[in-house]
Amino acid sequence: MTETRGNGAGMRRILGDALLSASRPAIAIAAAFVVSAGLILAVGANPLQAYAALLAGSVGSKASLAVTAVRTTPLLLAGLGVAIGFKAGVFNVGSEGQIYAGGAAAVMVALMPLPLPGFIHAPLAVLAGFLGGAVWALLPGYLRAYRGISEVVITLMMNYIGIYFVSWLVHGPIAEPGAPYPQTHLIQSTARLPILLKGTSMHAGILIGLILGVVLYIVLHYTPYGFRLRMVGTNPDAARFAGVNGPRQILTVMLISGGMGGLAGAAEILGLRLRLFDFFSGGLGYDAIAVALLGNSNPLGVIVSAVFFGALRAGANRMQQTVGIEASIAVVIQALAVLFVIGMGFRQRARAKAKRQDKSARAAVGAQSVGEGVQAQ
Amino acid sequence: MIDLAFISAWLAASIRMAAPLVLTGVGGVFNERSGVFNIGLEGMMLVGCFTAVAGSYFLGGVIVPTLLAMLAGGLLALIHAYLTVSRRTNQIVSGAAINLLALGLTNLLMRRFFMAERVRAALYPVLLPESWAKIPILGPILLGQPWIIWLAFILPPLAAWFLYRTTWGLSIRACGEHPEACETAGVSVIRLRYLCVIFSGLMAGLGGASLTLAELGYFTQNMTAGRGFVVLAALVFGKWNPILVSIACLMFGAADALQLRVQTFGWNVPYQALLVLPYVLTIAALVGFVGRTNAPKALGVPYSPEEE
Numbered sequence: 001m002t003e004t005r006g007n008g009a010g011m012r013r014i015l016g017d018a019l020l021s022a023s024r025p026a027i028a029i030a031a032a033f034v035v036s037a038g039l040i041l042a043v044g045a046n047p048l049q050a051y052a053a054l055l056a057g058s059v060g061s062k063a064s065l066a067v068t069a070v071r072t073t074p075l076l077l078a079g080l081g082v083a084i085g086f087k088a089g090v091f092n093v094g095s096e097g098q099i100y101a102g103g104a105a106a107v108m109v110a111l112m113p114l115p116l117p118g119f120i121h122a123p124l125a126v127l128a129g130f131l132g133g134a135v136w137a138l139l140p141g142y143l144r145a146y147r148g149i150s151e152v153v154i155t156l157m158m159n160y161i162g163i164y165f166v167s168w169l170v171h172g173p174i175a176e177p178g179a180p181y182p183q184t185h186l187i188q189s190t191a192r193l194p195i196l197l198k199g200t201s202m203h204a205g206i207l208i209g210l211i212l213g214v215v216l217y218i219v220l221h222y223t224p225y226g227f228r229l230r231m232v233g234t235n236p237d238a239a240r241f242a243g244v245n246g247p248r249q250i251l252t253v254m255l256i257s258g259g260m261g262g263l264a265g266a267a268e269i270l271g272l273r274l275r276l277f278d279f280f281s282g283g284l285g286y287d288a289i290a291v292a293l294l295g296n297s298n299p300l301g302v303i304v305s306a307v308f309f310g311a312l313r314a315g316a317n318r319m320q321q322t323v324g325i326e327a328s329i330a331v332v333i334q335a336l337a338v339l340f341v342i343g344m345g346f347r348q349r350a351r352a353k354a355k356r357q358d359k360s361a362r363a364a365v366g367a368q369s370v371g372e373g374v375q376a377q
Numbered sequence: 378m379i380d381l382a383f384i385s386a387w388l389a390a391s392i393r394m395a396a397p398l399v400l401t402g403v404g405g406v407f408n409e410r411s412g413v414f415n416i417g418l419e420g421m422m423l424v425g426c427f428t429a430v431a432g433s434y435f436l437g438g439v440i441v442p443t444l445l446a447m448l449a450g451g452l453l454a455l456i457h458a459y460l461t462v463s464r465r466t467n468q469i470v471s472g473a474a475i476n477l478l479a480l481g482l483t484n485l486l487m488r489r490f491f492m493a494e495r496v497r498a499a500l501y502p503v504l505l506p507e508s509w510a511k512i513p514i515l516g517p518i519l520l521g522q523p524w525i526i527w528l529a530f531i532l533p534p535l536a537a538w539f540l541y542r543t544t545w546g547l548s549i550r551a552c553g554e555h556p557e558a559c560e561t562a563g564v565s566v567i568r569l570r571y572l573c574v575i576f577s578g579l580m581a582g583l584g585g586a587s588l589t590l591a592e593l594g595y596f597t598q599n600m601t602a603g604r605g606f607v608v609l610a611a612l613v614f615g616k617w618n619p620i621l622v623s624i625a626c627l628m629f630g631a632a633d634a635l636q637l638r639v640q641t642f643g644w645n646v647p648y649q650a651l652l653v654l655p656y657v658l659t660i661a662a663l664v665g666f667v668g669r670t671n672a673p674k675a676l677g678v679p680y681s682p683e684e685e
Contacts (some may be wrong), residue, residue, distance in 0.1 A: 152469055153613060158656070160655075206601075289469075293470055334481070342464070
């Protein structure tokens with residue numbers, strides 16, 4: 001991609017590609033809204049009224065925008081993690097578990113009454129969150145990279161181990177005694193992420209996400225590491241011949257991907273929930289797959305897609321309050337958008353891919369065609 | 378504390394916990410043996426639960442609601458089959474989206490149509506007289522159970538016979554190992570995969586129906602709570618063999634029933650340790666600590682008939 005810069009035809013092609021890659025998710029999302037309008041009609045409400053409430057609840061006021069930002073944060077961080085995995089042909093479906101692990105690690109640091117100012121304590125807790133997520137991705141990453149065992153099943157299994165690990169923590173070792181729900185004490189005030197907009201719950205997590213989105217974009221497209229990463233994802237054979245250490249590349253990508261999931265958990269705990277409790281994520285890790293996919297696995301695209309889904313979730317709550325349509329319509333819209341986007345013209349890429357498929361790719365259950373299939377959109 | 382009554386009750390609960398897993402697992406074996414990965418089992422079960430309860434609430438009885446539940450699971454599976462077999466999209470993404478769709482739809486419709494969240498529906502009847510249930514061991518695990526549970530004992534051997542002793546079964550296995558060879562032998566890989574995926578949807582719907590209508594009779598938000606993923610674990614742990622997969626499901630069901638007892642009796646064991654058992658064992662199996670695990674070679678690989 002970079003080699004065509006500065007060339008008029010190349011510029012046009014890049015712009016054309018960007019338009020094309022953005023148009024498919026846009027059409028899919030539009031189609032999802034149309035189908036969901038039918039559903040809203042079917043359950044006896046006015047879709048226009050419902051969508052107006054959705055819009056008002058997501059971008060209609062300062063408070064709504066703040067809610068959108070809060071809802072966007074974990075989707076963005078975890079979505080970036082899934083996306084960078086996609087780019088390297090690694091399918092990290094373990095975001096959910098990594099969110100729990102990151103949340104747990106962050107809360108451990110955040111509960112400690114350290115004699116530190118907020119600008120050190122909070123970043124330390126955030127870092128712990130990243131490490132927690134990375135640790136959760138270590139086993140699947142190692143097994144995929146060095147033993148050729150599919151990361152798909154392992155990361156799926158690690159999800160539930162993470163969920164129950166946190167459940168155990170908040171029932172026993174770090175439970176708040178006598179609390180009505182299995183949870184920890186509130187975290188130290190020095191470990192909280194600062195509130196960006198006074199009077200709202202909009203915390204600094206969104207900034208971390210936006211900055212990391214841009215950083216990941218630059219790393220992917222303008223550094224040798226990013227080049228090798230994309231090469232391993234699109235053509236592992238060529239990468240091997242070019243002397244790229246594939247296994248190491250895959251392991252590091254998996255650790256970064258897991259770490260991003262961990263950050264999502266940390267931001268959720270340190271910025272919004274302020275304590276760890278049972279089942280706090282409730283499927284954010286699976287939403288992250290949808291976010292990465294509709295963002296075309298491009299970090300900048302993921303920012304757009306995360307903001308979109310964050311707004312959808314924020315607006316859906318308003319819709320439930322004012323029009324009486326259950327907020328879960330947002331989940332339906334999201335699911336339909338994914339189904340439509342993958343249903344539209346994926347086929348050619350799959351065919352091109354099949355030609356290149358080597359045995360190692362076959363060994364990786366379900367992982368094939370993700371790297372470029374997702375990029376191709 | 379541990380006496381015969383405890384063991385009987387635990388066995389009975391284990392079987393009831395395991396039956397939905399076994400029924401879903403039998404379908405899952407076919408689906409994965411044919412070469413398609415299906416993490417959408419969770420959503421298909423959930424839709425099965427919902428449809429069974431809704432069907433029983435609006436139409437009454439259990440037979441028609443059960444068939445409707447299977448149909449609902451089958452419809453979701455048809456989407457999965459179309460996307461993964463015909464369109465050759467990524468099987469994980471498709472499955473994950475199906476899970477989301479099932480979760481969103483059931484929530485939406487539940488709140489809309491069942492004013493009270495806990496509508497009681499008809500339950501599968503226990504066919505044998507109550508005295509039979511008192512027979513030790515056999516009573517609690519089999520004779521005193523509603524008939525849907527019996528299916529969980531009947532179907533795995535049937536599935537194993539079909540898979541290992543019939544030409545169709547051979548084709549399915551070949552289709553997941555070496556689809557090109559299968560096609561060369563005149564078997565349509567596409568058609569076979571469609572059939573297997575849809576069958577697994579039907580069975581997941583049945584599993585969902587058995588989850589609600591065997592004992593509870595109501596639907597709650599996300600009531601499958603990851604059981605579809607336990608089935609995925611059992612498929613790996615049971616080496617894609619219907620009998621072994623069912624035994625794995627029984628083990629995981631027993632662990633689930635035990636953790637409920639650990640909670641109620643307040644034993645000093647973290648009950649979460651029992652809940653993670655399926656996942657830890659499955660990872661151990663994949664890594665090679667617990668025997669060798671050989672996935673069907675073409676599992677997860679889309680088949681493109683146009684090329685060699």
